Amino acid sequence: MLTPQLPEVPLMSDPTPFGWAHLPSPPLSSIAAGLMLLGSPALGAGDVPCPFERVSERVYVIVGSDHQTCSLKAGDHPLTNPAIIVGETGIVLIDPGSSRRVGRLVLERVRAMTDKPVVAVFNSHIHGLYWLGNQAVREHYPEVPIYAHERMINRISQGEGDFWVDAITGDHDGDRTEFIVPNHPLHGGETLRIAGVEIKVHHFGHAHTDHDLILEVPDERVVFLGGLVVEPEVPSQGVPRDADFQGQIAATRQVIGLDADAYVPGRGQPDGEVLPRRALSFLTALYDGTAAGYDEGLTDFEVTRTLKGDLADYQRWYDFAELGAVISQMYLQVEQERF
Numbered sequence: 174m175l176t177p178q179l180p181e182v183p184l185m186s187d188p189t190p191f192g193w194a195h196l197p198s199p200p201l202s203s204i205a206a207g208l209m210l211l212g213s214p215a216l217g218a219g220d221v222p223c224p225f226e227r228v229s230e231r232v233y234v235i236v237g238s239d240h241q242t243c244s245l246k247a248g249d250h251p252l253t254n255p256a257i258i259v260g261e262t263g264i265v266l267i268d269p270g271s272s273r274r275v276g277r278l279v280l281e282r283v284r285a286m287t288d289k290p291v292v293a294v295f296n297s298h299i300h301g302l303y304w305l306g307n308q309a310v311r312e313h314y315p316e317v318p319i320y321a322h323e324r325m326i327n328r329i330s331q332g333e334g335d336f337w338v339d340a341i342t343g344d345h346d347g348d349r350t351e352f353i354v355p356n357h358p359l360h361g362g363e364t365l366r367i368a369g370v371e372i373k374v375h376h377f378g379h380a381h382t383d384h385d386l387i388l389e390v391p392d393e394r395v396v397f398l399g400g401l402v403v404e405p406e407v408p409s410q411g412v413p414r415d416a417d418f419q420g421q422i423a424a425t426r427q428v429i430g431l432d433a434d435a436y437v438p439g440r441g442q443p444d445g446e447v448l449p450r451r452a453l454s455f456l457t458a459l460y461d462g463t464a465a466g467y468d469e470g471l472t473d474f475e476v477t478r479t480l481k482g483d484l485a486d487y488q489r490w491y492d493f494a495e496l497g498a499v500i501s502q503m504y505l506q507v508e509q510e511r512f
């Protein structure tokens with residue numbers, strides 16, 4: 174038993190915990206109940222798959238990885254959570270999806286809701302599922318500003334744009350997506366007013382990546398988490414080498430401190446504070462368990478075997494079988510920390 178304690182936040186009891194907006198059973202938290210009352214899943218989009226779902230008065234999200242209502246066929250739907258803020262004079266689009274094709278689908282869904290133009294795009298981080306849809310937005314709105322952290326822009330320019338096109342759109346599209354580099358660099362700490370809506374930009378240091386943008390809409394009491402929190406899946410499993418796990422723990426504490434009513438994860442269902450708290454509990458247990466195993470002289474392989482047992486309550490989370498990749502990276506970071 175390497176973990177000092179199991180997470181104190183109760184896990185979801187439903188084996189496929191997506192879909193609080195659709196479930197007849199009581200939601201997980203009082204805030205989720207409040208959101209569900211606000212909810213109107215289809216919003217004029219008819220019965221199309223992956224409609225925008227209402228999170229707050231002005232905030233809507235396509236829960237792209239809802240495998241219960243979306244086809245798993247790659248390219249037919251977003252695998253992340255494209256979201257919009259409906260401003261007074263236009264739409265702010267956050268993370269337009271994994272390819273031109275998915276970006277076009279997202280725009281179709283926007284047009285099914287409103288005639289307002291897209292007036293700004295935000296990219297939360299460089300992992301290709303989240304931002305390659307920029308191309309579709311630029312096709313329709315050639316002048317639209319695209320905001321991202323400066324380091325994301327630099328990394329794209331240094332070759333990672335091509336990497337992500339090869340890695341993602343080869344699987345999702347018949348035709349090749351072109352990456353569109355964001356043109357408005359941010360650093361965190363900015364407060365923007367776009368289409369009449371105030372947006373606070375946060376960067377809490379190296380966490381899921383070295384450039385995560387966390388967006389807060391104070392008037393809506395909503396926070397967009399990007400890749401910092403995804404659920405139900407092992408955090409940072411996709412590209413563990415990009416993560417600083419102690420930083421991810423610290424940044425997750427920071428987003429909890431923003432005290433929002435609703436948190437929109439990069440993948441999975443929005444929820445109240447319970448969402449980042451679950452992620453924090455899991456990451457903390459994983460990191461502390463890895464550190465304890467390191468201090469006992471175990472190899473990363475032995476740590477993984479032990480922690481898979483200790484954390485078995487999470488075994489339904491996506492990529493749990495691949496936990497070893499995250500633990501190996503954590504193990505290296507613990508090693509560096511000890512020197």
Ligand SMILES: [Zn+2]
Binds near residue numbers: 298300400411
């Ligand atoms: Zn990511």
